Amino acid sequence: MGKQTDFRYNTGATKVPWAAVGENYNAADLMEIISFLMQGEGKEYDDAIAAVYEQVKKLDKVSTPPGKLSLGSQVEAAEAACNVYLGTDSSTFVTNATAGFEIAYKYANLKEGDEVIVPAITFVATMAYPLAVGAKLVFADVDPRTINMDPKDVAKKITAKTKMIVPVHIGGYPVDLDPIIALARENDILVLEDAAHAFGAMYKGRMVGTIGDFASFSFHEVKNITSFGEGGIATTTIPGFGPEMKRARFFGTDFSKPIKDWLYNVTPIQGKYGPFVALNSSTTEIQGLGLKLQIARNEEIIAERRRAAEYLNSRFAECDAIIPQDLGNQEIKPTFHLYLLQIDPAKAGGDVQTLKRKLEEKSVTNIPHFGPLYRFKVVSDMGYDADEIAKTCPVCEEVFYKRFTHLPLYGLSDEQLEFMADAVLEAVAEMQAGK
Numbered sequence: 001m002g003k004q005t006d007f008r009y010n011t012g013a014t015k016v017p018w019a020a021v022g023e024n025y026n027a028a029d030l031m032e033i034i035s036f037l038m039q040g041e042g043k044e045y046d047d048a049i050a051a052v053y054e055q056v057k058k059l060d061k062v063s064t065p066p067g068k069l070s071l072g073s074q075v076e077a078a079e080a081a082c083n084v085y086l087g088t089d090s091s092t093f094v095t096n097a098t099a100g101f102e103i104a105y106k107y108a109n110l111k112e113g114d115e116v117i118v119p120a121i122t123f124v125a126t127m128a129y130p131l132a133v134g135a136k137l138v139f140a141d142v143d144p145r146t147i148n149m150d151p152k153d154v155a156k157k158i159t160a161k162t163k164m165i166v167p168v169h170i171g172g173y174p175v176d177l178d179p180i181i182a183l184a185r186e187n188d189i190l191v192l193e194d195a196a197h198a199f200g201a202m203y204k205g206r207m208v209g210t211i212g213d214f215a216s217f218s219f220h221e222v223k224n225i226t227s228f229g230e231g232g233i234a235t236t237t238i239p240g241f242g243p244e245m246k247r248a249r250f251f252g253t254d255f256s257k258p259i260k261d262w263l264y265n266v267t268p269i270q271g272k273y274g275p276f277v278a279l280n281s282s283t284t285e286i287q288g289l290g291l292k293l294q295i296a297r298n299e300e301i302i303a304e305r306r307r308a309a310e311y312l313n314s315r316f317a318e319c320d321a322i323i324p325q326d327l328g329n330q331e332i333k334p335t336f337h338l339y340l341l342q343i344d345p346a347k348a349g350g351d352v353q354t355l356k357r358k359l360e361e362k363s364v365t366n367i368p369h370f371g372p373l374y375r376f377k378v379v380s381d382m383g384y385d386a387d388e389i390a391k392t393c394p395v396c397e398e399v400f401y402k403r404f405t406h407l408p409l410y411g412l413s414d415e416q417l418e419f420m421a422d423a424v425l426e427a428v429a430e431m432q433a434g435k
């Protein structure tokens with residue numbers, strides 16, 4: 001039996017379905033997917049898979065394939081779940097967080113000559129679009145306690161050319177947004193929250209990702225929850241722009257406005273300074289389904305991560321060279337995507353480079369991933385002088401080279417957590433003993 005609806009245009013049930021809808025997945029394909037998602041070996045596993053295959057073959061005979069595989073009811077359901085969870089009506093499911101950033105940057109008509117303030121420490125995704133279009137990246141120094149963008153330094157770096165400020169909630173710990181939003185309002189600047197790590201975080205009682213003019217969350221496979229490996233939710237607080245963001249996800253197509261002798265229209269998206277042309281960051285129904293299922297577990301996952309962070313803090317309390325992760329409070333709720341491990345080099349008898357090496361020797365993963373962006377070759381080759389920028393970001397230099405690394409918090413057994421805490425304490429004790 002053919003599919004009931006057709007491709008993106010969703011023309012409804014037809015007797016002659018449109019072949020462009022694509023080939024169906026059959027029972028054998030489905031089994032490959034199940035055994036990919038649920039891997040194993042041995043007789044018990046093989047027997048279980050064989051039994052499932054028998055049932056899937058039966059199911060194949062009595063079922064019909066989904067009418068849509070892209071931007072359909074599952075994507076809508078995931079967006080609806082995000083809207084409820086975040087308290088917004090603008091959730092737009094896009095291919096990844098970076099695609100959400102792109103829509104925001106395009107809304108600001110970001111181009112050569114414009115300036116964007118990004119934190120000195122983040123992932124390349126935050127700055128990729130401005131760098132690509134030749135806008136000037138201005139690196140804000142970080143708060144040594146959280147390693148997030150420091151609003152006081154942002155204030156110093158705003159110029160008449162600043163078009164956007166991009167606070168990044170690193171590790172899921174909320175940026176101090178109020179002063180940043182106030183600066184942005186005073187200077188007619190747009191705020192894009194990089195909320196890649198922060199789905200479910202709260203700042204002063206408000207959900208992170210619903211406070212700036214735009215935000216984008218990541219559901220890439222290494223985030224707290226994922227939509228089958230890739231995915232992002234973009235949001236906006238700009239009045240009336242929510243529905244536009246949905247159009248911006250697919251070239252600006254407007255199915256609600258048919259034009260003469262044709263089915264639909266394509267119109268530009270109205271940005272802050274004029275129209276812009278949108279590209280394609282559509283997501284699949286499978287991604288939608290994956291996200292919907294995992295959102296339901298998000299609070300539980302954050303709670304488990306919090307317990308792991310609390311445990312590490314309790315273990316590290318005995319060592320005054322270790323600065324504990326800030327666990328937040330009633331108003332500030334992190335997602336505990338990463339544990340921010342910081343040391344005081346003077347008390348630890350060495351800096352974090354030594355600690356990282358020792359942790360590696362003790363076979364503990366640490367995540368030396370978020371570093372000074374201006375040190376990347378892609379930035380220097382675009383004409384930036386890393387050493388000059390470093391002088392404007394002294395805290396970033398100090399914390400990255402001397403003080404912090406990240407530890408994982410999720411999916412670890414009690415034994416693994418204990419092993420990791422022991423390893424950190426032993427490593428610092430060795431450093432203190434000059435070993």
Ligand SMILES: Cc1ncc(COP(=O)(O)O)c(C=O)c1O
Binds near residue numbers: 098099122196197
């Ligand atoms: C801070 C930060 N921003 C943005 C991104 C980009 O997310 P995505 O891979 O969904 O585009 C990441 C991904 O790891 C990230 O760590």
